[in-house]
Amino acid sequence: MPTVRLSGKVIGPDDARRPIRAKLLFLLFNSGWDIYNSNGDQTVTLSNIEKKLIESDAFVFTPGASLNDMFQAVSIFVGYQTVDPNLQGKPTVILNDDNSWDPLFRVLAHFREMGTIKQDYREFLLTGDSPEEVVASLAEVRAEGLPDAGREKIASKPITAADVDPPADLRGNVCVFCSASLEDPAYVADGEALGRLLAENQMGCVSGAGSSGIMGAVVRGSVQAGGWTAGSNVPHIIELEGLPDGLSRLWLQPDIYTRMEVMIENSDAFVIFPGGSGSVQELFALMILRHQKNPAMEGKPIIVFNRPDANGVSFWSPLIELLSHYCAENEFDTATSLDEIxxxxxxxVGI
Structure with missing residues (x-):
């Protein structure tokens, strides 16, 4: 019998979401689904989320979207984009009768317009306005399958990388979360300049170890300026994106969540450059860990690079607007120039 994982939490007998969740549970059971997290009491962390994806056959997100719910939904979308074998054929449906998921959809639509999301998220994160629509969508995808993400492998050679210790005069590591697909010359130039800036100021550069887009540019700028560069990636994404030349250290991980975990643990500050759904996922993870007072985030600033493009469009404004409803004003900083960063x-942090 297939298993569906439910998101969301019901808080007490008077929770307004209780009736619609009860109806959803009934319809799912009646349609032959086993249900994980029916009571909404399971905790999802970076360390266990991949296990929960593996043990599930489908995912349903419920009204009253929290930051954690959005993190999980975006994470699944990133998995579809990167052709995660553990998500093959597994549908995701969002019950959005209260429109609480609309801010996330506006963010994803904005990034599709900006060119950092190639896939139409609406074909992967399906929505329904009623429990009946949710159950019908699950059945349809189970029968017909998911769309092709349109990704092709560009690297198949064995994964090799140097393992060079950081220099003694290194002042700290700055993790740069950014796009591996955006090729806008202005943003790519910014990426190279940031890499050089870090190297010239004895700052290590930590990244997702992709060879293309802004991500490749940041590493290239640091390497060319003699900087220490480290990155974390997973085998199936390396096959899609390759590895940048000149990495000082590679942390090879089994999934994108432990990939984030090792990057966070080995960094002293975070800069969020223009990116796509992966960068959204990473910023959500940082904010959730900060809210949980996780020691891995203690004293570590988050800087969102929100420089306007040639058309005057500030890249991160829709996401900053979303976070304003979930985060305190001082939980992250914004910058519009490299000098501000x-x-x-x-x-x-004095680095």
Whole structure:
């Protein structure tokens, strides 16, 4: 019998979401689904989320979207984009009768317009306005399958990388979360300049170890300036994106969640450059860990690079608007220039 994992939590007998969740549970059981997290009491962490994906055959997200719910939904979408074998043929449906998921959809639509999301998220994160629509969508995808993500492997050679210890004068590591697909010349130039800035100021550069887009540019800029560069990636994504030349250290991980975990643990600050759903996922993870007072985030600033493009469009504004409803004003900083990023790094952590 297939198993569906339910998101969301019901808080007490007077929770307004209780009736619709009860109806959803009934319809799912009646349609032959076993249900994980029916009571909404399971905790999802970076360390266990991949296990929960593996043991599930489908995913249903419920009204009253929390930041954690959005993190999980975006994570699944990233898995579809990167052709995660553990998500093959597994549908995701979001019950959005209260429109609480609309801010996330606006973010994803914005990034599709900006070119950092190639796939139409609506074909992968299906929505329904009623429990009946949710159950019908699950059955349809189970019968017909998911769309092709349109990704092709570009690397199949054995994964090899140097393992060079950081220099003694390294002042700290800055993790740069960014797009491996965006090729806008202005943003790519910014990426190279940031990499150089880090190297010239004895700051290590930590990234997702992709060879293309802004991600490749950041590493390239640091390497060319003699910087220490480390990255974390997983085998099936390396096959899609390759590895950048000149990495000092590679943390090879089994999944994208432990990939994030090792990057977070080995960094002293975070810069969020223009990116796609993966960067959204990573920023959500940072904020959730901060809210949980996780020691891995203690004293570590988050800087969102929100420089306007040639058309005056500020890349991260829709996401910043979304986070304003979930995060305190001082939980992250914004910058519109590399000089501002440098000043914030020096002021926040002294590196």
């Amino acid at each position: 440098k000043a914030l790094l020096l002021a926040k």
